[in-house]
Amino acid sequence: MIHWLAMGVTAQSVYVPFYPQGTKVPYTWKNGKETYTQNSAYWVFKLAGVLVDRDRSKYGSALSNTQSATNAKLLQLRHQYDEKLKQETDLAKQVDLVNEANSKLAKTATDAYQKLTAKLITEQTGDSPLRFKMDPNL
Numbered sequence: 001m002i003h004w005l006a007m008g009v010t011a012q013s014v015y016v017p018f019y020p021q022g023t024k025v026p027y028t029w030k031n032g033k034e035t036y037t038q039n040s041a042y043w044v045f046k047l048a049g050v051l052v053d054r055d056r057s058k059y060g061s062a063l064s065n066t067q068s069a070t071n072a073k074l075l076q077l078r079h080q081y082d083e084k085l086k087q088e089t090d091l092a093k094q095v096d097l098v099n100e101a102n103s104k105l106a107k108t109a110t111d112a113y114q115k116l117t118a119k120l121i122t123e124q125t126g127d128s129p130l131r132f133k134m135d136p137n138l
Contacts (some may be wrong), residue, residue: 002078005029008045012052012063014070016109017078019085019098026106041110048113051120059120070112077105 003020006013007029032040036047048066052059081101088094 006045007042008047009049012049013045014067014074014109014112016074016105018102018105019081021095022098022102023095024099024102026103028110029106041106044110044113044117048117048120051117051124054124059123062116062119066112066116070109073108073112074105077101077108 001020002017004015004017006015026041028039028041028044031037032042036043038044048063052063078101081097081104084097085094085101088097
């Protein structure tokens with residue numbers, strides 16, 4: 001059994017497969033407030049969407065590429081852990097594997113979106129006009 005979860009705006013996010021049999025929730029996936037924080041999965045995905053929304057025609061392909069690549073990695077990881085879990089008969093070791101899988105799946109998705117955010121912020125900073133006049137004596 002798999003539980004698929006997307007954070008932020010689902011159209012701008014990815015669905016991450018989680019094994020519900022786990023006993024640990026990855027830190028960033030259980031941490032979040034109404035106000036932005038860097039250590040919340042919700043805000044990691046939401047921030048990327050906000051940055052893409054600034055100019056969807058310019059930044060939308062970066063989002064689409066990230067979604068596609070991340071989905072492929074997540075499906076590959078899930079398949080690997082499905083196979084490991086089929087072979088493990090010890091219940092305690094299965095739970096450990098599930099917790100490990102959930103952690104890796106969550107990290108794969110949030111890392112990809114943090115990388116996307118860094119790219120978008122860098123590009124958008126370059127697009128921003130200077131809003132001050134430099135003193136000629138500097």
